[in-house]
Amino acid sequence: MDFTIPQEIEDFRILCQSFAKDKLFKEMREGEKNRSLSQQLATGLGELGLSDAVFQKTDTVSLLALSLAVEELAKGDVGGLLRNGLPGPYAGAISLATRHNLGDTPDLEEILLLCQSNRLSVHLATCESLYPDIPSNARLAWSPGNIEDFHNYERQNEKGTHVMVFIVGRDFVSLIPTDSVVATSSLPGAFEASGGISLDWSADPERISTLHSSKEALFVKSVARLWVSSALVGLGQASVDYAIEYGKSRVVFDLPVVSHQANAFDLAEASTRLQGARLMTRMAASLSQDEDVKSSTWFMMAAQAYLESVEAAQFATGLGLLLLGGHGYMRDHPVEKWFREASALPLLFGGQDSALADLDVLACDYIDPLVI
Amino acid sequence: MDIHISPEDTKTVELVREMGKEYLRPLGIEADRLQRAIPEDHPFYKLVASSGYMERTLGTEQTDSEKKSVSKTRRTHWVRNILVAEEGSYWDRGAMVSLPGPGLGGPPVDRMATPSQRERLFSIFRQREVPKWAAFAMTEPDAGSDVKRIATTARKEDGGWVLKGQKMYSSNSPRADWIVVFASVDLSKGRDGHRAFIVEKGTPGFEILKIEHKMGIRAYETATFALNDCYVDSSNLLGGEEYYKKDANEGFKGAMATFSATRPLVAAMGVGIARFAHDIARDFVKSEYPHTPLRDKAISRLAWMQQKLAVARMLCLQAAWRLDQGMPNATEASMAKMYAPMICLKIIQQARVIKGEDSLLVDTLLEKLERDVKAIDIVEGTQQIQRRIVAGNVIGRDLR
Structure with missing residues (x-):
């Protein structure tokens, strides 16, 4: 039993923390207005080294590094992170595509270059509730990115963007041919800096590259869940920290807001729930790299961590907004943004019902890895 | 990060599991229905003592180099204790807490005791013939969550200390060989007056006043006791006088x-x-x-x-x-x-x-x-x- 974070991952976390605090957070308001991050910031995010940290080996992904980095970066801006912080939640899908030579997937070396130079555009749709089989036509209502990037997908062109559109079901992962996809603009009510596109496709089933494997489908979803889980813990913590700083200086009924027991108790609960979610997320991420642990074990823990993070972040961001009172509702403070993001993030990549469904399947035969 | 449990900890948990299946669950259920604790002379406790369980709960002494690098805490076994506490309580929490060993008296001895006190107090748990218990006493009739309000006093006299007051909700205290009792040497100093004393079984003036009738966890005794001018030797001041000179708040x-x-x-x-x-x-x-x-x-x-x-x-x-x-x-x-x-x-x-x-x-x-x-x-x-x-x-x- 060990909760130590390896030094190189800790160093990377601190690097991400500085980037989030000094750059992402400061510029996010501009990013929201323009519906994108500045080119300089987007490049900085790409060059941060997320892809190198995540794809350390060709056959695996380092989710612990991803988890810690995303937790910090999400305090800066989740929208920018979704669009420019690749491989992001798509690390599992990209890894699978390279491992199984799915469709027109570049090799890992090229993927790393595309990530660093922000020339990769990845989209992931989950369809288990709507389509039991691989759909030849479907729609993804929103995904980060913009039309220009999508249309400029000539990989051979040095300045072009490589586009990957994945669809994951209960027991398959498919890569949709890009030329069969129609993209239109799509504005989300959160993650402004990520922009957004809707994707519709109608492809000949023969041209859809598919891997039939429930294990790999769970792998792709679990990586995405851990990414969301880490981001939720980060923005939940950011909201609590912001509310504490505000509540120390704001005096009501002769006491700082945070010194009123009712508020202090809620802050204690928010911090504790976030800590529980954080530990679950990190342990699940760590288990994913442990060869002695069955993949089903970390898939389950990832789903549990995800659901725990949703609850914790929604509680924490709701509290953060509430403690600022009327100020919290105004866009002058970032707590309203974190509140919207904590509600919106769990809608992506299958959402809570997908995680619950995966847990339900195993619930009757569940064995906790920590019960000897 | 690593989720794996050490083989030694696994062995300890397995020992508790065997004990739980065979003894803790049935004894706990019986105690609950009869509404009384498992008797001190129950043969099960002898069995526990002979298994070496009491010693296992003491953990492993750190090496000299470990002592330099980490911790005022002497023992390195808290993860194991968590696993044991969970497993034991899975079978029956009441019966688990009733098990012989230092119990809640262990941690303050760990942190505060001199080496000779530690040896004297813990050595009884290394022998396997007779079950032994220890206990911890802080709560008082007028001091629960706010421990700085404790009113039990310690007065220096004849080279030792005279303790006077009442303690309540102290688990296993009626059968304990020693109890860590917190008392004040000067009530006007609040927290700074707090000292920890060892009160041994049979000390004149120590009197069990009441064994509580509880809603649950009935397999062990929770008691209120009085310290009626209990005299304890100066060697029973946990950590010795030096310990409290570092910081009055110690x-x-x-x-x-x-x-x-x-x-x-x-x-x-x-x-x-x-x-x-x-x-x-x-x-x-x-x-x-x-x-x-x-x-x-x-x-x-x-x-x-x-x-x-x-x-x-x-x-x-x-x-x-x-x-x-x-x-x-x-x-x-x-x-x-x-x-x-x-x-x-x-x-x-x-x-x-x-x-x-x-x-x-x-x-x-x-x-x-x-x-x-x-x-x-x-x-x-x-x-x-x-x-x-x-x-x-x-x-x-x-x-x-």
Whole structure:
């Protein structure tokens, strides 16, 4: 039993923390207005080294590094992170595509270059509730990115963007041919800096590259869940920290807001729930790299961590907004943004019902890895 | 990060599991129905003593180099104790707490005692012939959560100390060979007047006043006792006089450090109780639950219980692990103690929902588990106290 974070991952976390605090957070308001991050910031995010940290080996992904980095970066801006912080939640899908030579997937070396130079555009749709089989036509209502990037997908062109559109079901992962996809603009009510596109496709089933494997489908979803889980813990913590700083200086009924027991108790609960979610997320991420642990074990823990993070972040961001009172509702403070993001993030990549469904399947035969 | 449990810890947990199946569960159920603790002379305790269990709970002494690098805490076994506490409480929390060993008296001795005191107090647990107990006493009739209000006094006299006052809710104290008693050498100094003393069995003036009649966890005694001008030798001042010269607050800090060690343990006991409730519900769903749409709902409840158990367990383990590493853990200990009892009660209530009206019956044990787990929310600092500590630490200031 060990909760130590390896030094190189800790160093990377601190690097991400500085980037989030000094750059992402400061510029996010501009990013929201323009519906994108500045080119300089987007490049900085790409060059941060997320892809190198995540794809350390060709056959695996380092989710612990991803988890810690995303937790910090999400305090800066989740929208920018979704669009420019690749491989992001798509690390599992990209890894699978390279491992199984799915469709027109570049090799890992090229993927790393595309990530660093922000020339990769990845989209992931989950369809288990709507389509039991691989759909030849479907729609993804929103995904980060913009039309220009999508249309400029000539990989051979040095300045072009490589586009990957994945669809994951209960027991398959498919890569949709890009030329069969129609993209239109799509504005989300959160993650402004990520922009957004809707994707519709109608492809000949023969041209859809598919891997039939429930294990790999769970792998792709679990990586995405851990990414969301880490981001939720980060923005939940950011909201609590912001509310504490505000509540120390704001005096009501002769006491700082945070010194009123009712508020202090809620802050204690928010911090504790976030800590529980954080530990679950990190342990699940760590288990994913442990060869002695069955993949089903970390898939389950990832789903549990995800659901725990949703609850914790929604509680924490709701509290953060509430403690600022009327100020919290105004866009002058970032707590309203974190509140919207904590509600919106769990809608992506299958959402809570997908995680619950995966847990339900195993619930009757569940064995906790920590019960000897 | 690493989730693997060491072979030594696995062995200890397996030992507790065997003991739990055969003894802790049946004895705990019997104690609950009879509404009285397992008798001190029960042959089971002799068996426990002879197995070496008491010594195992003392853990491993650190090497000299480890002492330099980590911790005022001498022993490096808190993760193991968490695993043992959970497993033992899975079988019966009351019977688990009744087991011989230093119990809650161990942590203050660990932190505060001189080497000779440690040897004297812990050596009785290394012999395997006779079961031995120790206890801890802080709470008083007029001082519960706010421990700085304790009114038991210690007066220096004839080269020793005279203790006067009353302590209550002290687990295993009627059978303890020694009890760590917190008293004040100067009531006007508040926390700075706190000192820890060892009161040994048979000390004149020590008197058990009442053995409490509890809602649950009935397999061990919880008692109120009086210290009627109890004289203890100067060697019974924990840490000796030097210890308190470093900082007048050391006595209080020793008590708080005790809680930082014991709170994750108590929280883990809640996890053990709730895990048993989960298993009852899961077995019911697997084998007996009718295949109706309601079964899907019950399975979702199970999945929720599993998630919450895993989170509670992780909080307990991290708090204990930090202690093993010599890292500050007061916030983490209180987080575990705040979260686990609250969520474990809900888990048991969900198990009762799955079992339906059957869970009203004594035989299903779920109503007993619910009574038992509620104690976890109170002992070693109530949930409100844990919230107060966590809030104070995350806000970075004392709460008024």
